[in-house]
Structures are given as structure tokens and as C-alpha cells.
Amino acid sequence: MNIALIAHDKKKDDLIRLVRAYAHILKHHHLFATGTTGKRVAEATGLPVHCFKSGPLGGDQEIGAAVARGEMDMILFFRDPLTAQPHEPDVSALMRLCDVYSIPLATNMGGSEILVRSIEQGDFEARMLDHNDEPPA
Structure with a gap:
């Protein structure tokens, strides 16, 4: 699973x-971040993280492009x-693209904990098999 931070x-x-x-x-997944x-x-964690540009320099847009290409499965965005x-x-x-492509997005600690725990329970496996180039109807 590809997770943006x-x-x-x-x-x-x-x-x-x-x-x-x-x-x-999270160590079992691919982490991406601005x-x-x-x-x-x-x-701080020793986990591998692929870094895009800083948010104000286009990192948010790079992650948005990954969402549009079907390459991102979840976003944890602490606003x-x-x-x-x-x-x-x-x-x-970026938030609009998450809505368009039904990408789970959490913007705070509480929502993020729920999403990460659902990964552990396997709740996202079926969704990951259904990536395509078109947004869901």
C-alpha cells in the first residue's frame, strides 16, 4: 500500500x-511524503520514505498527481x-482529488489512527485490487 504523509x-x-x-x-508499506x-x-523513525518536494514548492501537487494516476492508496495530512x-x-x-478518486484521507491524529488500524485489520485489501485510470462512478 502506498501511503502519503x-x-x-x-x-x-x-x-x-x-x-x-x-x-x-507502516513498515510493511511504501511511505511517501512532502x-x-x-x-x-x-x-525520527528509521523507516524509508520517498520524499517529494516541499509542500509550498509543489510537493502537494506531486502527491495529487500520484493520486490521479492511481498510485496512492491513503493520505495522512496533518493540517x-x-x-x-x-x-x-x-x-x-489535493483534498478534492482524494474525494474524486475515493482515496482515504485523514487530516488529524484521530482519523489517522483509525485508518492505520484498519490497514492492520486488512480493510483496504479489496480496494487496492480495483485501481484504474478513471475515477469511480
Whole structure:
């Protein structure tokens, strides 16, 4: 399973805590992240993380393109709702693509824990077999 990890600056420590807590699950999957987040997660956990560009430099859009190509299965995006983001249109576009292609998206610790635990239970196996080039009807 391909899992994208994204976190705004004030939420990076929270995402790292999540990945540490669930490393026993996440180590069996391919992790992708925006630049700074990915580097910090990899350093803190020892897990391999493919890093795209930093979010404001196009990393969110790179992950969005992977979603559109059917290459991403889940996104954990720890957003900071109290700080204005200069790349907010990119964030909104990524969230829209998750809706278009029915990609599970969690934007906080609680939702992320539910999604990661569902991976452990095998709840996403059937969905992974149905990747195609068209969004679901």
C-alpha cells in the first residue's frame, strides 16, 4: 500500500508521533511524503520514505498527481487549521482529488489512527485490487 504523509509545520511533531506509534504497521508499506516532513519522519523513525518536494514548492501537487494516476492508496495530512498557508489552493486541490478518486484521507491524529488500524485489520485489501485510470462512478 502506498501511503502519503504530509504535515504543516506546527503539526510535524504530531505526525512523527503517529508514525513512531504505528511503525510496526507502516513498515510493511511504501511511505511517501512532502520534503521536510519526509526527512523528519525518516530520521525520527528509521523507516524509508520517498520524499517529494516541499509542500509550498509543489510537493502537494506531486502527491495529487500520484493520486490521479492511481498510485496512492491513503493520505495522512496533518493540517494546521489555525495558520494561513501560502499554498492553500494546492492543499484544497489535493483534498478534492482524494474525494474524486475515493482515496482515504485523514487530516488529524484521530482519523489517522483509525485508518492505520484498519490497514492492520486488512480493510483496504479489496480496494487496492480495483485501481484504474478513471475515477469511480
